[in-house]
Every structure is written in structure tokens, then in C-alpha cells.
Amino acid sequence: MKSPDDERAFMRVERPCRSGGAVVVAAVIAGITALAPAAMAQPRDTPRAVAVxxxxxxxxxxxxxxxxxxxxxxxxxxxxxxxxxxxxxxxxxxxxxxxxxxxxxxxxxxxxxxxxxxxxxxxxxxxxxxxxxxxxxxxx
Structure with missing residues (x-):
């Protein structure tokens, strides 16, 4: 089973400054599994419901x-x-x-x-x- 740390992703965003340079913003986005409460976790053998x-x-x-x-x-x-x-x-x-x-x-x-x-x-x-x-x- 993966740990929540394995589910983290890094995103790099560049946007222009008023001075014409670029500001690099690094953001850490936690995976959904890190945010889901343990009470909502399903056993591995239980199929997840599909919408359609x-x-x-x-x-x-x-x-x-x-x-x-x-x-x-x-x-x-x-x-x-x-x-x-x-x-x-x-x-x-x-x-x-x-x-x-x-x-x-x-x-x-x-x-x-x-x-x-x-x-x-x-x-x-x-x-x-x-x-x-x-x-x-x-x-x-």
C-alpha cells in the first residue's frame, strides 16, 4: 500500500511579473488519499461505485x-x-x-x-x- 507521501505531487507554476521577469512558484499538492478520512476508506476487494x-x-x-x-x-x-x-x-x-x-x-x-x-x-x-x-x- 502506498503511503500518503507517495501520493504527493509537485507543481511548478510560472507567471510573468510586472517587471517582465518570471516568478516561479512551487506548490505541493497532496494526493486525494492523504485528504480522505480513514472512515471513508474501502477494503481493497470492494469495488468502487461507478457513476455510469x-x-x-x-x-x-x-x-x-x-x-x-x-x-x-x-x-x-x-x-x-x-x-x-x-x-x-x-x-x-x-x-x-x-x-x-x-x-x-x-x-x-x-x-x-x-x-x-x-x-x-x-x-x-x-x-x-x-x-x-x-x-x-x-x-x-
Missing amino acids: IETTIDANSQLRWGPHLSDAKAGVTRSRAYFVIECYARGSWYDDGKHHTDVWYNGAVTDGDHIYPNIYSWGGNVNTRKDPPDGLRFCG
Whole structure:
């Protein structure tokens, strides 16, 4: 583990004086770990929460207003689309023969010129390393 001293960085700032010379100012900036209280430290094996995950979603994926197959459809992607995932939920279990999961992702999908905000998509259609990715916030 690094000590707070290892996290310190030096910054050199030069700015012109009125006389045309330069003043060199050296500043020591402590790393974030030196400023964080010990109570906020997380164990090494605990993944840190991520704000969002930017990925893609497969073509012909159904987008729904909730994490269940019974929830109304918001649309269907026409091609592989851009998906900004904000969180995941446990919903309807689904098995398409290749993937089987009850993870549903919530976020915004951009499919061509159409944006679907605050929708859900089943995890098997979303291109992530695993369902759900480490650190992604649980939303219900």
C-alpha cells in the first residue's frame, strides 16, 4: 500500500511579473488519499461505485419502461445502439438460449436519431463483461 507521501505531487507554476521577469512558484499538492478520512476508506476487494457505464446494446433489443417482460415497450433498437447505463435492477428472468439472467439495465439508449431516456433493457442484450458489472449501482 502506498503511503500518503507517495501520493504527493509537485507543481511548478510560472507567471510573468510586472517587471517582465518570471516568478516561479512551487506548490505541493497532496494526493486525494492523504485528504480522505480513514472512515471513508474501502477494503481493497470492494469495488468502487461507478457513476455510469457507457456501452452498446444489440440490434432488435426490446426497450421497456420497467425491468419486467410484462412492462410496456418503449421501443426496439433498429441497429446496435449506444447505451448509457445508470443502474441495474433484478426483474424478469429470461433465457434466450445463449444468455440467462434476471439483470435489467436502466439508462438512456441512443438509436440513430432517436433517444430513449430512462428505459430498461434485459442484460443479455447489453454488452457488458458480466451481469451486473462490478461497482454499478443497484436501482431496485
